Amino acid sequence: MNNSTAKITRPESGKIAQVLEFLLISVFAALPPVLTVARVSPPLFLGLATVILAGLAWCYRGRAMFEGIGTKARSFLLLTGLAFPAFMLLSLAWAPVEVQKRGANSALGVLLSIVASGFLWLCVCALPVPVRDRIAKRIGSALTVSLPLTAVLIFVHFLTGGMLNAELRADPENYVLNRAAVAISMFLPFAILVALKQRHRLLYAVLLVFAAVSCFQSESSSAQLGVLVILLLIIPAFVWPRGIYRIVVCGVLLTFVLMPLIVGHVNGMIPQAVHDKVGYGSLTIRGLIWAEYANLLPEHVWLGYGVEASKAANKLPEAATYTPERKKLLAFGHSHNAPLQLWFELGIAGAALAAVALAMLLRTIGSLEGRELSAGTLTLAVAYSVAVVSHGAWQGWWFSLMILAAIPFMLKGHGETSRPVPEVKAGSR
Numbered sequence: 001m002n003n004s005t006a007k008i009t010r011p012e013s014g015k016i017a018q019v020l021e022f023l024l025i026s027v028f029a030a031l032p033p034v035l036t037v038a039r040v041s042p043p044l045f046l047g048l049a050t051v052i053l054a055g056l057a058w059c060y061r062g063r064a065m066f067e068g069i070g071t072k073a074r075s076f077l078l079l080t081g082l083a084f085p086a087f088m089l090l091s092l093a094w095a096p097v098e099v100q101k102r103g104a105n106s107a108l109g110v111l112l113s114i115v116a117s118g119f120l121w122l123c124v125c126a127l128p129v130p131v132r133d134r135i136a137k138r139i140g141s142a143l144t145v146s147l148p149l150t151a152v153l154i155f156v157h158f159l160t161g162g163m164l165n166a167e168l169r170a171d172p173e174n175y176v177l178n179r180a181a182v183a184i185s186m187f188l189p190f191a192i193l194v195a196l197k198q199r200h201r202l203l204y205a206v207l208l209v210f211a212a213v214s215c216f217q218s219e220s221s222s223a224q225l226g227v228l229v230i231l232l233l234i235i236p237a238f239v240w241p242r243g244i245y246r247i248v249v250c251g252v253l254l255t256f257v258l259m260p261l262i263v264g265h266v267n268g269m270i271p272q273a274v275h276d277k278v279g280y281g282s283l284t285i286r287g288l289i290w291a292e293y294a295n296l297l298p299e300h301v302w303l304g305y306g307v308e309a310s311k312a313a314n315k316l317p318e319a320a321t322y323t324p325e326r327k328k329l330l331a332f333g334h335s336h337n338a339p340l341q342l343w344f345e346l347g348i349a350g351a352a353l354a355a356v357a358l359a360m361l362l363r364t365i366g367s368l369e370g371r372e373l374s375a376g377t378l379t380l381a382v383a384y385s386v387a388v389v390s391h392g393a394w395q396g397w398w399f400s401l402m403i404l405a406a407i408p409f410m411l412k413g414h415g416e417t418s419r420p421v422p423e424v425k426a427g428s429r
Helices: 003-009 011-034 042-066 069-073 076-093 097-126 129-160 163-167 174-195 201-214 221-239 241-269 272-278 280-300 309-315 324-329 338-365 370-389 396-412
Strands: none
Touching: 011 042, 011 129, 011 174, 011 396, 042 097, 042 396, 069 097, 076 097, 076 338, 097 309, 097 396, 129 163, 129 174, 129 201, 129 396, 174 201, 174 221, 174 370, 174 396, 221 241, 221 370, 241 280, 241 338, 241 370, 272 280, 280 309, 280 324, 280 338, 309 338, 338 370, 370 396
16 A cells, blocks of 8 residues: 555545535635625635645645646646746836836736646646545535525625625625626536536526526626626537537637727627617726727737736827827726737737637636536636626736636546545545
8 A cells, every 4th residue: 555545544634635625615605705895805715725625635645646747837738828927027128117016916916826727737636536526516516505695695785785894894885796796607607517416406596596686786797797698608508518618719719819909899889779778887988998908009019018008008108199088098007808908018929828828728628528518618708708898907816716716627627637546435434
């Protein structure tokens, strides 16, 4: 018997593994409701999930969890991913001086996100397949309760004027709920996947519909868009998983590459009735902001203006002749369109690096099968839709939330497995 196997079969190791599984599931259960009072908490939850998964991998494999790390470290996806923050750092050489410190922090944040993702994948690969499946199922079951609970908190917040948040000394304003609503839309596809396998599917369906409806109570137009995307794609995705996956991937890559050419026509392509219904502040102004950023891009199309230059877009020499109204559209801190922000700040060179890494990442989603692929495709569609209409490209909470939403699918993906080891069973001694 080797050392790693002996470690697994020791009573104390089995108990530790059970506790770690419970804690990991608790992280996912707690995140959506916690977001109603703590908007910046996703990086903390990602850190907890990473530490717990590392502990689980060590319980099952010991030092053997690092087997093949050299091969994994040389993967084309990881190397391309690491080249991207390196280019972000390089772009500080031509970024506006006032944003260089922020740009360095953003590059470091992206680097840490990529390293964390790679380490999480290493830990997941070290777990036996039955353990992965069990944890993924329990995470999904926890989400079927956690998301409706978050919806209750959202409705209570609006009905009481944020009284609960005020009692907890958190911000009672309605905008605080936006990230909780985004989390609901991001985790909803995986919760649906698990709910479909439960005995009381109708009850879970009602609960998840309630959670989805709560997004429309919030002020988050991006969360609402995410729910609409799920509504649009859910039936075809589950009926024709592979075909819809290919369509979504092609749509993501095509719009990413062509984003600077598309954004100037967005407002014109949307019927006026939709503009009137959604409103200037939620829809029309976004198209105007996008158009102004796209207008500046040709001046620095190859390398962009430098990471985080969006923060100073209205002060750039290239915008000196702009009217006050046009400068105001450049003064929101970023373009509220992640692909466009990437193009603006890093140019063709950065966009090309990102497109290659994105294509490789989307290819890994294709390793899922059946309903898992359907849910993965829906999550991808929601994440990309939200990224296109809201949030800064380098915001740490958003990167962390996307990685957390990907973890259940990492657990379901069986493309790479560890050598068989005895499973730690509940109550084993």
